[in-house]
Every structure is written in structure tokens, then in C-alpha cells.
Amino acid sequence: MAEEQNLARGVMAGMIGGLVASWVMNEFMAGPGKKLKAAIQSDEQNWCDEVDEVEAQEHPREDATMKAADAIVNTATGGRHLSWEGKQKGGPVVHYAFGALMGGVYGGLTECNLAVSAGFGTIFGAALFGGADMVAVPALELAPRDSARISPALVPPLAAHIVYGATTELVRRIVREVL
Numbered sequence: 001m002a003e004e005q006n007l008a009r010g011v012m013a014g015m016i017g018g019l020v021a022s023w024v025m026n027e028f029m030a031g032p033g034k035k036l037k038a039a040i041q042s043d044e045q046n047w048c049d050e051v052d053e054v055e056a057q058e059h060p061r062e063d064a065t066m067k068a069a070d071a072i073v074n075t076a077t078g079g080r081h082l083s084w085e086g087k088q089k090g091g092p093v094v095h096y097a098f099g100a101l102m103g104g105v106y107g108g109l110t111e112c113n114l115a116v117s118a119g120f121g122t123i124f125g126a127a128l129f130g131g132a133d134m135v136a137v138p139a140l141e142l143a144p145r146d147s148a149r150i151s152p153a154l155v156p157p158l159a160a161h162i163v164y165g166a167t168t169e170l171v172r173r174i175v176r177e178v179l
Contacts, residue, residue, distance in 0.1 A: 007111050009179040010172075014107015015100045017171035018164075022099030025164040033156040040152045060084075064142035065091035065098075071142075102128055103168045110172065117169055125165020129158050 062070075069090025070082045082090055106124050109116045116124070133154075138145045 005111055006179075007108055009176065010111025011104045011108040013172045013175035013179055014110065014168065015104040016175045017107065017168040018099045018101070018103015019096060020171045021103060021164040021167035022096050024167045025099070025160045026095075028160050028163045029156065033160055036159060037153075037156045040155055062087060063091060064137045065094040067142045068094045068140075071140075098132075099164070102132075103172070106165075106168055107172050107176075117172075119165075121165035121167070121169025121172075122162045123165070124168065125161040125163070126158065128165065129161035133157055133161070 066087040070087055072094070073080060073082050073086070073090070106116065106121070137143045
């Protein structure tokens with residue numbers, strides 16, 4: 001890390017790290033995250049998931065980012081809602097914007113106190129999972145309240161957030177050295 005503290009550079013490095021980490025998190029959930037999910041579930045749960053996957057293809061469900069995108073548009077326009085296609089486009093925008101914002105907060109905090117980066121960003125990722133997925137998403141009714149119940153189903157998203165945190169830290173360090 002550069003010896004001279006600079007909050008703006010730290011925030012910028014963190015935002016870039018958060019953007020890259022958001023993409024890596026998506027890739028993790030599409031590959032290793034699916035394998036992890038299958039490994040921790042019983043055969044009965046896997047069968048139910050296969051049925052759910054077929055049903056989701058026939059009747060897709062809104063995820064929390066899609067609901068957030070719709071809520072943002074609804075608030076900004078005084079009552080309009082996104083179409084299904086709009087939600088499908090808006091969800092990733094919310095995901096990447098939130099990832100960049102949280103990366104920026106992390107980068108700024110790390111600039112002020114290097115101890116924030118303890119665990120190479122993994123503590124940050126786990127804390128983000130706890131605060132966002134376990135508390136804020138259910139509280140904002142972007143997911144059912146019981147989605148925050150402790151269960152093995154939370155292992156893949158927790159792992160994805162730990163990957164997000166480590167990736168944010170790696171990219172933040174690289175970018176911060178350049179800035």
C-alpha cells in the first residue's frame with residue numbers, strides 16, 4: 001500500500017475492486033457456488049432444487065436486486081414499475097452499483113485504518129453478507145424474512161461474499177499502488 005494516505009484514491013481503488021469483485025462473485029455462484037450448494041444438500045433437497053430450477057425457467061422469480069431496481073424506479077418516477085425485461089436489466093445494474101459502492105466504502109475505510117483489511121478482505125465480505133443478505137434484504141422485504149434463518153443453504157452465498165471481499169482487497173491493493 002502507498003505510504004501516503006489519500007481518501008479519494010482509496011475510495012476509487014475500492015470501487016474498482018468492488019466492481020471486479022461483483023463480477024467474480026457472479027462467476028463463483030455460477031460455477032463453484034453451484035457445486036458447493038449441491039455438495040451440502042441431501043438428495044431430496046437436490047431433487048427439489050431440480051424441480052425448482054425447471055419451474056424457475058418456466059416461471060422466473062424476481063431476485064432481491066430485481067426488486068430493488070423496481071423499487072428505485074418506482075420511487076424516482078412516482079409510481080411506475082419496471083417490466084419483466086426491465087427488471088432483468090436493472091437487477092445486474094443494482095448488483096454492480098452496490099458492489100462498487102461497498103468496495104468504495106471499504107477502500108476509504110482501509111485508507112484510514114489498514115486494520116479494516118484484516119483477513120485479506122474476507123472479514124469485510126463476511127460482514128457484508130451479514131449486513132446486506134441477512135439483515136437489510138429481509139428488512140427491506142426484498143426477500144422473505146425467513147431467508148435470514150441460519151441454514152446450510154446460506155453457505156454458498158456466504159462463500160460468494162468471502163470471495164467478493166478477497167477479490168475487492170486484491171484489486172484494491174493493485175489499483176492503489178498505481179494511483
